[in-house]
Amino acid sequence: MDFQLSDDQRALRGGVRDLFEGRFDTAALRAAVDRGTPSPDRALWRELGDAGFFSLRVPEEEGGVGLGLPEAVLAFEEAGRALLPGPLVATFLAARDVEGAARGAVVVTAVVDDGSGGLVPWLDEADVVLGDVSGAVPLRSVDPLTPLHRVPGGAGAAAPEAFRRAEADLLIAAEQLGSAGKTCEMAVRYARQRTQFGQVIGAFQAVKHLCAQMLVRTEIARAAVYAAAVTNDPLEIAGAKLLADEAAVRGARDCLQVHGGMGFTWESDVHLHLKRAWVRAGLGRSAAGAEEELAAAL
Known part of the structure; x- marks a missing residue:
């Protein structure tokens, strides 16, 4: 194929x-x-x-x-x-079910069950909310661009089945894949520009290894995400989410290491990718949940 x-x-x-x-x-x-x-x-x-x-x-x-x-x-x-x-x-x-969503005239959010309750991103800003948000309380979000609320009650607070959990996981995995690819590019570009001891830092073996590992994780995740998009198999989607979360989080952390002290500053965009990757990893199927599903299938 x-x-x-x-x-x-x-x-x-x-x-x-x-x-x-x-x-x-x-x-x-x-x-x-x-x-x-x-x-x-x-x-x-x-x-x-x-x-x-x-x-x-x-x-x-x-x-x-x-x-x-x-x-x-x-x-x-x-x-x-x-x-x-x-x-x-x-x-x-929600594009087929909520009037105006397909045109971008309506902002839709949904309750995502994380096993201990529900998380709702962008609750106050959305026009339509899928799921029961009774008792929702603001949750401090590490990502400055993803406001969160927590809904108590476990799976009962989750969005309706129409939200299509597996497909939601796959699309989140695709976002993680994009972030992983971007931070890999950022790390390589910086390694080619930044000099130390009279040469670019990309010439140092430790930096080469970090960039190579970022690329490998990204491409493995890409293969998994693309394959799951073709098959739409729930187990393959679980694997894709697991790999994409790892590629995004570890990729952003390695990118930060390549940038050194600059990577820790507010002015650098690296921390924004890391924070978003952390938040996305907590939305939808968690790493532990994906591992359990894959292990059970084996």
């Missing part, structure tokens, strides 16, 4: 990347962080709707683009690279 991207898929990925680079570049990301109180960029949300981002999997006869899960994964990978804020996954999955 040929798993190479088709020309149309490459064009889709390039178009989505161009859109994000034009509308949510580094300057826009930093401006959103500096505002301190995150809120979805409604103009950008509608622009995503006009571009067909939220309606990628809506059938053409219903006014959508009519593409499949692999194409959705490519789009969400680019969103992960850009650290685009907002409940993208919930709005995307």
Whole structure:
């Protein structure tokens, strides 16, 4: 079976990347962080709707683009690279069920069961909430662009089955994959520019190993995420989420190490990728949950 991207898929990925680079570049990301109180960029949300981002999997006869899960994964990978804020996954999955979601006119969020209760990202900013949010309380989020609430009550507080948990996990994994790829690029670029002791730090073996390990984890996760998008198998999605979470979190930590002291500063974007990766890893299927499902299947 040929798993190479088709020309149309490459064009889709390039178009989505161009859109994000034009509308949510580094300057826009930093401006959103500096505002301190995150809120979805409604103009950008509608622009995503006009571009067909939220309606990628809506059938053409219903006014959508009519593409499949692999194409959705490519789009969400680019969103992960850009650290685009907002409940993208919930709005995307609600495109056929919630009026206005496909057009980007409505922001949708959902309760995600994490085994000990429910997490709700962007609760106060959403127009529609899927799931029971009774008793929701604000939760301090490590990511400045992902406000969170916690809902007590375990699985009973989770969003309806229409939220399609496995597909949500896969799209989150795609975002993690995008972030892992971006931090790998950031580390390599910095290693080629920063000099110490009269040579670029990329010439040092320890730095080479860090960058190589980042690349290996990213490409392994990419293979798993792309394969799961083709099969839509719940167990393969569990494996993909596990690998993508690891690639994103460890990749951001290694990128921070390559940047040295600069990587710890607020001005560097590295910490934003690490914080978002931590938050995404806590949304949907956890690493422990994925490991248990895979072990049970074996």
